[in-house]
Amino acid sequence: xxxxxxxxxWKRYGPVQALRGISFEVERGVLTGFLGPNGAGKSTTLxxxxxxxxxxxxxxxxxxxxxxxxxxxxxxxxxxMPETSPLYPEMRIDEYLRFRAExxxxxxxxxxxxxxxxxELTRITNRRxxxxxxxxxxxxxxxxxxxxxxxxxxxxxxxxxxxxxxxNQIQQVRTLLDDLRDDHTIFLSxxxxxxxxxxxxxxxxxxxxxxxxxxxIDELRRRKRSGVLRLTLRCAGSKMHGDGALGxxxxxxxxxAEAERVDVDDELETWRVALGPGVEDTATESLVADxxxxxxxxxxxxxxxxxxxxxxxxxxxxxxxxx
Amino acid sequence: xxGFWPILKRELFALFVTPLAWVVxxxxxxxxxxxxxxxxxxxxxxxxxxxxxxxxxxFFGQTVFLYLPLLLLCPVLTMRLFxxxxxxxxxxxxxxxxxxxxAVVFGKYLAVLVVYLAMWLPTLLYVKIVAGAGHLDGxxxxxxxxxxxxxxxxxxxxxxxxxxxxxxxxxAAIISAVTIIALFILGVGEYVLxxxxxxxxxxxxxxxxxxxxxxRGIVDSRRLWLDLTIIVVPLFVTVRAVEAWRQEL
Numbered sequence: 170x171x172x173x174x175x176x177x178x179w180k181r182y183g184p185v186q187a188l189r190g191i192s193f194e195v196e197r198g199v200l201t202g203f204l205g206p207n208g209a210g211k212s213t214t215l216x217x218x219x220x221x222x223x224x225x226x227x228x229x230x231x232x233x234x235x236x237x238x239x240x241x242x243x244x245x246x247x248x249x250m251p252e253t254s255p256l257y258p259e260m261r262i263d264e265y266l267r268f269r270a271e272x273x274x275x276x277x278x279x280x281x282x283x284x285x286x287x288x289e290l291t292r293i294t295n296r297r298x299x300x301x302x303x304x305x306x307x308x309x310x311x312x313x314x315x316x317x318x319x320x321x322x323x324x325x326x327x328x329x330x331x332x333x334x335x336x337n338q339i340q341q342v343r344t345l346l347d348d349l350r351d352d353h354t355i356f357l358s359x360x361x362x363x364x365x366x367x368x369x370x371x372x373x374x375x376x377x378x379x380x381x382x383x384x385x386i387d388e389l390r391r392r393k394r395s396g397v398l399r400l401t402l403r404c405a406g407s408k409m410h411g412d413g414a415l416g417x418x419x420x421x422x423x424x425x426a427e428a429e430r431v432d433v434d435d436e437l438e439t440w441r442v443a444l445g446p447g448v449e450d451t452a453t454e455s456l457v458a459d460x461x462x463x464x465x466x467x468x469x470x471x472x473x474x475x476x477x478x479x480x481x482x483x484x485x486x487x488x489x490x491x492x
Numbered sequence: 493x494x495g496f497w498p499i500l501k502r503e504l505f506a507l508f509v510t511p512l513a514w515v516v517x518x519x520x521x522x523x524x525x526x527x528x529x530x531x532x533x534x535x536x537x538x539x540x541x542x543x544x545x546x547x548x549x550x551f552f553g554q555t556v557f558l559y560l561p562l563l564l565l566c567p568v569l570t571m572r573l574f575x576x577x578x579x580x581x582x583x584x585x586x587x588x589x590x591x592x593x594x595a596v597v598f599g600k601y602l603a604v605l606v607v608y609l610a611m612w613l614p615t616l617l618y619v620k621i622v623a624g625a626g627h628l629d630g631x632x633x634x635x636x637x638x639x640x641x642x643x644x645x646x647x648x649x650x651x652x653x654x655x656x657x658x659x660x661x662x663x664a665a666i667i668s669a670v671t672i673i674a675l676f677i678l679g680v681g682e683y684v685l686x687x688x689x690x691x692x693x694x695x696x697x698x699x700x701x702x703x704x705x706x707x708r709g710i711v712d713s714r715r716l717w718l719d720l721t722i723i724v725v726p727l728f729v730t731v732r733a734v735e736a737w738r739q740e741l
Contacts, residue, residue, distance in 0.1 A: 219588040223738040241494065244590040251588075255581035257502075259509050271498040272589045316585070 170233055172197045172324050172354040173218060178227035180213050180378075187213045189378040190227070195371070197323075200350045202365035202386075203358040205375040211358040212252050214375070215328045218356070219249035232324060245274065248322040248353075252329050254313030258302035262293060262312055265301060266319065273320040287315035290345060306333040314342075318349075325349065327357040331364060343368050398453060399431075399471040400440040407464030415440075415465070424452040437468065495591025499599030500606075503573070507607055516569055517611045520561050527557035528618045547622050552636040553707030559699070562644060563673050569607055570651025571665035573600045574734070578659045583737070597730045601652045608644050612637070632709040639706035639715075643699055646722030647672045653726035656733045675699070675722075 173195035180188040188210045195201045205211050216222040217229060220240045229236045234243040257265060266284040275283050288294040291311040296304070301312065310333045317325055330346075331339045346355060346368050359365060365372050365386065372389060374382040382389065409415040415438075419428035424444055432439035444452055457470060507513040531551050552558060577583040586596065619633055647668075654668040655661075679698030685691040695701060702715045 216584070221584050221588045221738065241590050241592060244588060247588070249585075249588045251581070251584045253581050255583075255585055257506065257582055258580075259506055260502075264505070268498055268502050269585075269589070271501075272495050272591060274494070274590060313585075 170197070171195060171230075172199075172232060173356060174228075174230040175214075175218075176228040178214070178217065178229060179225045180210070180217065180222070181225045187378055188217075188224075191375065191378065191380045193373045193380055193383050195354060195356055195373075197354050198350075199371050200346065200355045200369050201357075201371040201373060202369035203356060203373050203375065204360070204362065204365050205358075206360055209375045210378040211360075211375060212328055215249075215326055215356075215358055216251075219247055219251075219326055220244050221249075221251075246323050248317035248319070248325045250313045250317040250325075250327045250330060252332075254309045256301045256309060256312055258300070260301055261298055262288070262301060262304075263297040265312065266315060269316045270319045273322075275320045283319055283321075284315075287318045290318060290348070291315040292341065307335070307338055310334065314345075321352065323352075323354060325353050325355045325357075327355065329359060330357055331359070331361075397472070398442045398444070398456075399469070400442055400467065401469040401471075402438060402440070402460065403436050403466040403468065404438065405436045405466075407466070409460075409463055409465055418463075422456070424456065493592060493595040493598070495589065496595040496599045499586075499591065499596055500603050503600050503603030504606060506572075507569075507603060512568070512572070513607045513610075516565050516607070520565055520611045521614055523557065523561045524615055524618075527551065527555065528615075530557070531555070532621075546628075548619070548628065548632060548636060549707045551618070551707075552640065553704040558640075558703065559676060562647060563676060564669060565611075566608070566644060566647035566672065567651050567654075567665040567668040569604045570648055570655050570668060571661040572655065573604065573652055574656040574730075575658055575661045575664045578737075579661075587734075587738070593731050593734050597652070597656075597727060597734060601649065601727060601730075604648050604652070605645060608648060609641070612640060612644075629709065632707065635706045635709050635711050636703075638711065639703055642716060642719035643702065646719050646726075649723045649726040649730075653730045653733070656730045 171194040173193075175194070176192050177190045178188050178192070179186070179190055191210070191214065203211055203214070213222065217224050217236070218231060220236055220243060223237070231243040232246040234240075234246075236243055260268070263284060266287060267280055270280045270283050271277075285294070288297055291314050293308060293311050293315060296308060299308075301309065304312065310330070314327070314330060317327065331342050334342060346357075349355060357369075369386055371385050372383065373380060404410050404415055409418060416428060416430065419425055419440070419442060425442055426445040427443040429441050430438055431441045442456075453470065457467060460467060528551060531547050534550070535547050574583070577586060587593075619628070622628055650671050651664070651668040654671065655664040658664045658667065675697060676699055678694055679700050681694030682691060682698045682701060685694060696714070697718065702712075702719075705712055705715065
């Protein structure tokens, strides 16, 4: 059973559609990155998953509990770290964490040990007596993380867990996530691609309230190096004329993983050609050159699939990634 | 009601570790001390004592000094309950913990009620002083404190509600102060309106009449039902308001 199941989730703030029917699943024990530019709907989704916001429509199940029916049961299984780490400034770190532990139902006997463990993991033990009001942003973030760990919830939902950290601390957080992934399902949001590549096994990419890509990082990486082309061409009068000739020839080529004819309109054929993993971009050029040399008339060559970077570049309005 | 105790404890912590509770209690006791002094000096020079017009009756039932601090200090006690959590964003951590909404509301409400009781506690000294000077009817004192508790609990419930309905502490305080002062003034209508249903209504909600009755030992259950309504309805609205936040931002 999946740890998170999101089905056709919509969220509207007044006239603004923040989420437009997103669906995805996160399997138990998998560290998943939730990737998207600022304003894509990441925090909204996480807030709905954590039970802070209600959805306009759609279904969300966390650890098998439907959020609209059994929010408390779901909440007991979630360690949620909000984006801004809101904390009570008048409390000391250990006072705050003890309060949170009690709130989360950690028994009195275990509370001290549990708070101690969370402080050790997030490296705030030496600041435990400090007032939260006096903490730097990085430390506040760590207290928020320690809070999420209290009570060892099976699911951790972390909203931008590395924002506000310096590079050393980011490395520490990554190490921590690595330690935690054995016992927890982790779902973390970020707008930094390298973050996902460094830590996550799976990723869900969201843009303007819609899921635009999801899958394992390896899958997404493979899609980055290969590509899918849509070829529109005419074989009449060429060496490729005749049933199956072009298909056989394409399938024989080393650079091509898969080829299928998706449409025929009179003599004009449309082919979907998937390039194999690790193929250079120049494979497209030589493919076209060879087809032309065999007398095939080419009307159009269009790239279809998008890489993770390209998806992300499109989303963020950046310019990196190939066309 | 999961989460009720930790929330109650944390609210009390926040009230007493910041100056708020101490400022409110000090202000209250200063005014009531002055009030008590005036009452006592009045009786020190007056030789006549009616059967139901002793210093306790005067203190609890017949001067405006009793209400002034309540009307102004109750909103101050309740203003930060929800407004501050929403402004600072801590409400997100609170509502994503496995706590039920009624537990959040009652935990917070009971915390300010405890401060309210703590604020009245030292006034028992006045009772002791009066008792030392002559005979004192314990039932009258008990009725007076019951009324003070019932009225204050209603004011605090109204304050809790306005704190949940606004994001700023200041507007929460102002709206709740205006509401309970309006209720108070409505009660004054008993003395200015001509005979009729409007006058009856005003008499029914009049906190002034209530305190006057209770301070003479007349415990009218209709008054207590009204007080209970003024406690329950705002708290119910508060629970619904907090639930409604989940549907907006």
